[in-house]
Amino acid sequence: MNNKLKWLLAVVLFSFLGWYFLLKQSDYTITFKVNAATGTISQGIMEWTTTRSKKQNEMYIILEKRNFDFIKQQMKKGNEKMEYTWNMKSINDSMTNVTIGIKDLNHSFYNRLTAPFIATKFRTEQIEKIKYFKMGLEDHIDDFKIRIDGEKSSEEIYVAYISLKSVLQEKAQTMLEYDPKIIGYLDKNKIKIIGYRPYLEITDWDEDKEIVSFNYCFPIPKNTKYLPDSNVKFKTIPALKGLQATYFGNYRTSDRAWFALLDYAKKHDYTLENKPIEHFLANPFNGGNELEWETKIIIPFASK
Known part of the structure; x- marks a missing residue:
């Protein structure tokens, strides 16, 4: 392998690592599709977080909200501090793709090293949490046509x-x-x-x-x-x-x-x-x- 190729690979690698650990907005990302409009999902997120605030003592603050297709929230519970970034993109007249970027503000570096590759406590808990949101949303969607x-x-x-x-x-x-x-x-x-x-x-x-x-x-x-x-x-x-x-x-x-x-x-x-x-x-x-x-x-x- 010649020196130019080695340098190119090194630049690509360090650029990727710099983006992954310094610029990337989330530690872990969950994606799913659901048969609902972006606004219905946005409303579902707001109602879900209100319920979790009451039942799980999780306090949510909206950091940014754009139309019905983007919500960025901060969640606090005791010493735990998380960010959830929701992107809703309409695929067709009935289906929407939902992407949730999750960031643990206290353990972000460790989660980026581990969560995408092994079933850590952080990853398992977040998957379970979003799973229940999706189930509740689908139950709600069944109530109307x-x-x-x-x-x-x-x-x-x-x-x-x-x-x-x-x-x-x-x-x-x-x-x-x-x-x-x-x-x-x-x-x-x-x-x-x-x-x-x-x-x-x-x-x-x-x-x-x-x-x-x-x-x-x-x-x-x-x-x-x-x-x-x-x-x-x-x-x-x-x-x-x-x-x-x-x-x-x-x-x-x-x-x-x-x-x-x-x-x-x-x-x-x-x-x-x-x-x-x-x-x-x-x-x-x-x-x-x-x-x-x-x-x-x-x-x-x-x-x-």
Whole structure:
């Protein structure tokens, strides 16, 4: 072997070792695929870490969050300090690849020497931990179904509505909380509700803080006469063109269809205005199989 080749190999080797021990962001990486949108997985991560904080005394801090496809967290438990870097990449209209980079801030050098090659305590514990996350996520995915319907148009509707605000995970609970207020007003004033199938109109969606402002709406006849009210208002929701999905499942998690539409739009070069409209076609108070509760969801195309 000539000297030039030896020097080249030495440079490549030292460059790799420098990257591996000094620049590489994680000690160990776990990858899996799951049949869910990136946003559904992102929500699952947040809910999972909240549960672990309560049950395992693990305290999680978000260091960085980007859209629904990247989360970097720091976890502390006693003297233990870890970093988890989650990357979610949509593969197709239904499948997402999840990569988790794990770094032990107290024993990073040792873990890099050992974890990729032998079943250390660190590696075994992390694999088990992510395994339970994946199992919980798959159980959740079994609780609903989503069908992408493609380009559609909604109908113009005249509604009575009440404006509300909540964290994304509690929008259905917030609707139920205010249901007696709007229904009570309509009943009291003998205003007919058409079909008793309410709408939810998102007016603002703060994706970073996961907070939504929305109108909880009931369709009524357009010529309705009404008395002014401090909470209940009236308006026309115009017909809109956008991407539509049909969601089957509990209304608490209907936003899973939003995430599916966003991933679909990204894959197929659509630009959407992130203000979904949901039309609930089943009454949850009637009970029954939640997988038969149907919701039509449309996210309008962004204005050019």
